[in-house]
Amino acid sequence: MALLELVDVTKRFGGLVAVNRVSLEIEPGQFVGIVGPNGSGKTTLFNVISGVYYPEEGRVMFEGKDITRVPPYKRAPMGLGRTFQIPRPFASASVRENIAVGAMFGTLGGSVNVDESLNIADQIMARTGLEEHRDKQAGTLTPVEKKLMEIARALAMKPKLLLMDEAMAGMHPSAIDEMVSFIKRISQEEGIAIVAMVEHIMRAVVGMAEKVIVLHYGSKIVDAPTKEALEDPKVVEVYLGKALEE
Amino acid sequence: MIYEQLAGNLVQGLVLGAVYGMATMGLSLIFGVLKVVNVGHGAFIMVGAFVTLWLFNSLGVAPILAVPAAFAVGLALGLFFYYIAVKRLLKGPELATLLATFSIGVLLEELIKLLFGSEFRGYNWEVGKIDLGITVLPMSKLYAALGSILIAVLLYLWFNRTRAGSAIRSVVEDSEGARVCGVNVGAAYAWSFALGIGLTVASGVLVTMFIPVGINPYMGGGYTLKAFVIAVLGGLASPYGAFFGGLVFGLLENGSYTLFALIPGVEPFALTRFFSFMILLVILLIRPTGLLRGK
Amino acid sequence: MKRDSGKYLPLIPVFAVYLVLFLVGDNISGMWQLMAMLLFYCALGQAFNIFLGMTGYVDFGYVAFMGVGTYGMAVSITGLAHYEGLGFLVIVIGFVMAVLFSTALSLAVGAVALRLRGAYFAIATIGVNEGFRFLIEGARIWNGSEGMIFMAELNKILGRETASALATYWVDIIVLVIAALAATVTLVYMRSKIGYALTALREDEDAAKVMGINVTKFKIIAFVTSASFAGLVGAASWALKTPYVFPPEVFEIHYTVEAIIIVLLGGAGTLLGPLAGGLIYGLSKYYLSIFLPGFQLLIFAPIIILIIVAFPEGVVGMIKKRFRDTALGRYII
Numbered sequence: 001m002a003l004l005e006l007v008d009v010t011k012r013f014g015g016l017v018a019v020n021r022v023s024l025e026i027e028p029g030q031f032v033g034i035v036g037p038n039g040s041g042k043t044t045l046f047n048v049i050s051g052v053y054y055p056e057e058g059r060v061m062f063e064g065k066d067i068t069r070v071p072p073y074k075r076a077p078m079g080l081g082r083t084f085q086i087p088r089p090f091a092s093a094s095v096r097e098n099i100a101v102g103a104m105f106g107t108l109g110g111s112v113n114v115d116e117s118l119n120i121a122d123q124i125m126a127r128t129g130l131e132e133h134r135d136k137q138a139g140t141l142t143p144v145e146k147k148l149m150e151i152a153r154a155l156a157m158k159p160k161l162l163l164m165d166e167a168m169a170g171m172h173p174s175a176i177d178e179m180v181s182f183i184k185r186i187s188q189e190e191g192i193a194i195v196a197m198v199e200h201i202m203r204a205v206v207g208m209a210e211k212v213i214v215l216h217y218g219s220k221i222v223d224a225p226t227k228e229a230l231e232d233p234k235v236v237e238v239y240l241g242k243a244l245e246e
Numbered sequence: 247m248i249y250e251q252l253a254g255n256l257v258q259g260l261v262l263g264a265v266y267g268m269a270t271m272g273l274s275l276i277f278g279v280l281k282v283v284n285v286g287h288g289a290f291i292m293v294g295a296f297v298t299l300w301l302f303n304s305l306g307v308a309p310i311l312a313v314p315a316a317f318a319v320g321l322a323l324g325l326f327f328y329y330i331a332v333k334r335l336l337k338g339p340e341l342a343t344l345l346a347t348f349s350i351g352v353l354l355e356e357l358i359k360l361l362f363g364s365e366f367r368g369y370n371w372e373v374g375k376i377d378l379g380i381t382v383l384p385m386s387k388l389y390a391a392l393g394s395i396l397i398a399v400l401l402y403l404w405f406n407r408t409r410a411g412s413a414i415r416s417v418v419e420d421s422e423g424a425r426v427c428g429v430n431v432g433a434a435y436a437w438s439f440a441l442g443i444g445l446t447v448a449s450g451v452l453v454t455m456f457i458p459v460g461i462n463p464y465m466g467g468g469y470t471l472k473a474f475v476i477a478v479l480g481g482l483a484s485p486y487g488a489f490f491g492g493l494v495f496g497l498l499e500n501g502s503y504t505l506f507a508l509i510p511g512v513e514p515f516a517l518t519r520f521f522s523f524m525i526l527l528v529i530l531l532i533r534p535t536g537l538l539r540g541k
Numbered sequence: 542m543k544r545d546s547g548k549y550l551p552l553i554p555v556f557a558v559y560l561v562l563f564l565v566g567d568n569i570s571g572m573w574q575l576m577a578m579l580l581f582y583c584a585l586g587q588a589f590n591i592f593l594g595m596t597g598y599v600d601f602g603y604v605a606f607m608g609v610g611t612y613g614m615a616v617s618i619t620g621l622a623h624y625e626g627l628g629f630l631v632i633v634i635g636f637v638m639a640v641l642f643s644t645a646l647s648l649a650v651g652a653v654a655l656r657l658r659g660a661y662f663a664i665a666t667i668g669v670n671e672g673f674r675f676l677i678e679g680a681r682i683w684n685g686s687e688g689m690i691f692m693a694e695l696n697k698i699l700g701r702e703t704a705s706a707l708a709t710y711w712v713d714i715i716v717l718v719i720a721a722l723a724a725t726v727t728l729v730y731m732r733s734k735i736g737y738a739l740t741a742l743r744e745d746e747d748a749a750k751v752m753g754i755n756v757t758k759f760k761i762i763a764f765v766t767s768a769s770f771a772g773l774v775g776a777a778s779w780a781l782k783t784p785y786v787f788p789p790e791v792f793e794i795h796y797t798v799e800a801i802i803i804v805l806l807g808g809a810g811t812l813l814g815p816l817a818g819g820l821i822y823g824l825s826k827y828y829l830s831i832f833l834p835g836f837q838l839l840i841f842a843p844i845i846i847l848i849i850v851a852f853p854e855g856v857v858g859m860i861k862k863r864f865r866d867t868a869l870g871r872y873i874i
Contacts, residue, residue, distance in 0.1 A: 071750075073753050076751065076753025092810075101752055105754050114734060
């Protein structure tokens with residue numbers, strides 16, 4: 001059974017069709033890249049999966065359960081995590097407290113208390129190199145540190161699937177490589193499926209992703225293992241030959 | 247006979263509604279352009295009332311002529327409060343502008359109390375009545391209604407026929423785009439706020455023309471609530487929606503008062519005010535963006 | 542990690558201040574009234590802070606909860622007066638009624654208003670005072686606009702002397718207890734998942750939802766808690782001190798203004814903030830009333846505007862920043 005399944009999902013805003021009959025499957029532990037230029041519907045798709053929008057047609061299934069109309073706050077304890085392109089820290093709280101929030105209301109929610117959540121936060125801070133910022137107010141971190149904290153907070157939820165929204169946008173190329181291998185490692189160690197959204201095919205992400213889904217004006221045009229996707233002429237067309245470069 | 251009474255009631259409600267609507271336009275304008283809810287709205291209406299009172303009692307100026315003076319006072323106040331407070335809070339949490347406008351309202355109430363005292367005052371502008379057949383209307387009320395309509399029309403023309411007005415409309419649509427086109431967005435915000443306040447203070451004059459008694463520093467509170475009901479009725483961001491919302495509200499208020507007056511054992515005035523609050527809650531629940539479309 | 546005892550340390554300065562106020566009032570002649578007023582403002586501030594400070598939402602209709610609390614006590618007193626021998630039980634029942642009424646009203650208002658975001662919520666609450674007051678007056682509930690006077694009933698239940706002692710001394714002790722209780726509940730919330738959820742939704746409501754927080758549920762918890770305390774304060778400070786209740790007085794927006802000033806001045810969302818705010822505002826008002834009576838709002842309105850623009854974290858917020866990484870910092874939250 002697929003971890004996440006979308007069946008003919010369509011989302012409209014007035015006359016505009018932002019997502020057009022998209023179907024896809026994500027298996028547990030899989031690393032998938034969702035790719036497409038601005039306006040291709042990636043963000044809307046993410047919003048439908050995380051519950052910010054409800055689609056007009058189609059279904060969203062998580063572990064076989066229909067979650068199409070389930071509110072966002074109920075999806076987190078099921079195991080659906082999400083990070084945002086521009087990090088959204090709880091600014092006045094400390095880094096430690098921010099990450100602890102993830103533990104408190106994620107999949108472990110019912111079984112951990114505040115102290116245990118803080119301990120989990122400590123563990124995650126150790127793995128992500130954030131310990132030195134432990135008691136700093138989250139709002140005072142640098143953009144890169146905020147991104148890292150965003151991911152740490154999502155990891156504290158112990159998700160089964162993590163939606164990463166433009167996670168690499170605006171990062172220095174060397175930092176991207178590091179970040180991607182870090183995420184891949186976490187994914188493999190924890191068995192978390194990662195769905196990473198990127199605006200254009202970036203060799204680093206693509207190098208790690210097992211399969212790539214390409215969106216174009218709201219429709220899915222490619223859904224294939226990475227190597228195949230890179231060589232697909234439709235993709236080449238959409239990206240004007242970028243994919244042919246190494 | 248019944249129909250005559252009903253029709254008479256209708257006219258009264260519409261006349262009242264026009265004034266209410268005009269009194270709300272400033273609120274909607276400020277929210278539409280700056281996304282700021284002016285919680286101190288009623289206090290500015292009160293300022294307009296006192297301007298009228300002072301001009302009439304001290305200088306014998308007819309209220310209808312007090313409108314431009316009140317408008318000018320409002321513009322000045324608007325610019326003042328925009329630059330010392332509102333401007334710096336636009337980028338912050340919503341809570342900040344809510345509390346700031348609220349405090350500005352309190353400040354105005356206390357200042358006026360200091361200057362004029364807290365007794366209830368009024369004035370008497372005798373200009374006769376007009377008999378419309380189905381109902382009799384004091385001329386002052388008619389002038390108030392006509393003044394309201396005139397101002398609404400002038401506002402419409404200003405927004406759609408002048409450069410300044412178009413600049414503001416462009417800022418509402420897309421502030422970044424407007425900036426790129428050379429519109430001074432900061433000034434647009436400042437003048438929109440000032441205009442909104444100016445309209446509100448001016449409306450205070452018309453409100454007193456309708457009800458020339460009970461003028462006191464704390465009279466604004468009741469109007470703030472009504473303004474919000476009307477603004478929400480008409481679509482919080484649209485001044486024209488506010489005007490038509492006002493008409494609807496005027497009819498509803500008048501109608502409900504007449505209705506409640508028929509029920510024994512209740513106080514119709516109080517119940518009418520409770521009723522308007524209920525309308526507010528109901529609309530906020532079903533359609534916070536307003537029942538009437540129109541921008 | 543044996544840190545449990547450290548969790549509630551910040552209550553020490555709070556209780557210490559209340560104790561000092563009590564001792565000063567009790568032992569220095571003529572000071573009781575002032576201390577009582579300070580305690581009232583501290584209690585009001587602590588209660589209001591639970592909602593405004595922790596969620597970042599403004600309830601402009603807050604005084605309505607104090608109002609219905611007052612009615613709760615009034616109803617108990619007038620309703621049970623003719624039952625012989627109940628004595629103080631009537632007062633206790635009165636407090637229970639106060640909490641029931643304010644909880645009921647807050648659930649009713651909250652069910653509608655708390656689904657709305659920021660500005661819309663504020664708008665909805667603006668009318669709550671008005672709405673509820675005019676419902677009572679309009680539908681002649683509890684005697685409508687004539688209000689209720691229950692001095693005679695209170696004297697009958699407690700005996701004239703006890704009733705008088707209650708109104709001038711014991712009520713203020715009760716208010717002190719309410720203030721201490723509100724502070725305790727605030728800290729308990731802050732240290733629990735409730736506090737974390739509230740901070741998250743205050744900082745970024747949408748991100749909080751995505752992290753699994755049912756924001757409406759937590760807003761309601763804060764709202765109802767805050768409202769219940771308001772009801773208790775109303776029942777004590779209004780109904781028991783001056784045994785009459787009169788709609789225009791108990792739904793007077795003035796008190797909401799004062800609550801806002803106290804919380805913002807002291808530092809919204811902090812534990813000590815309302816305490817500091819209550820003391821500063823109360824003292825200022827008291828001494829101002831000697832030289833310039835009725836001027837306190839005129840003076841505080843621009844101060845609040847200044848605070849909102851330049852010092853949004855309030856007095857305690859600023860002190861907290863200074864002492865953040867020191868030992869003292871553990872007490873100042």
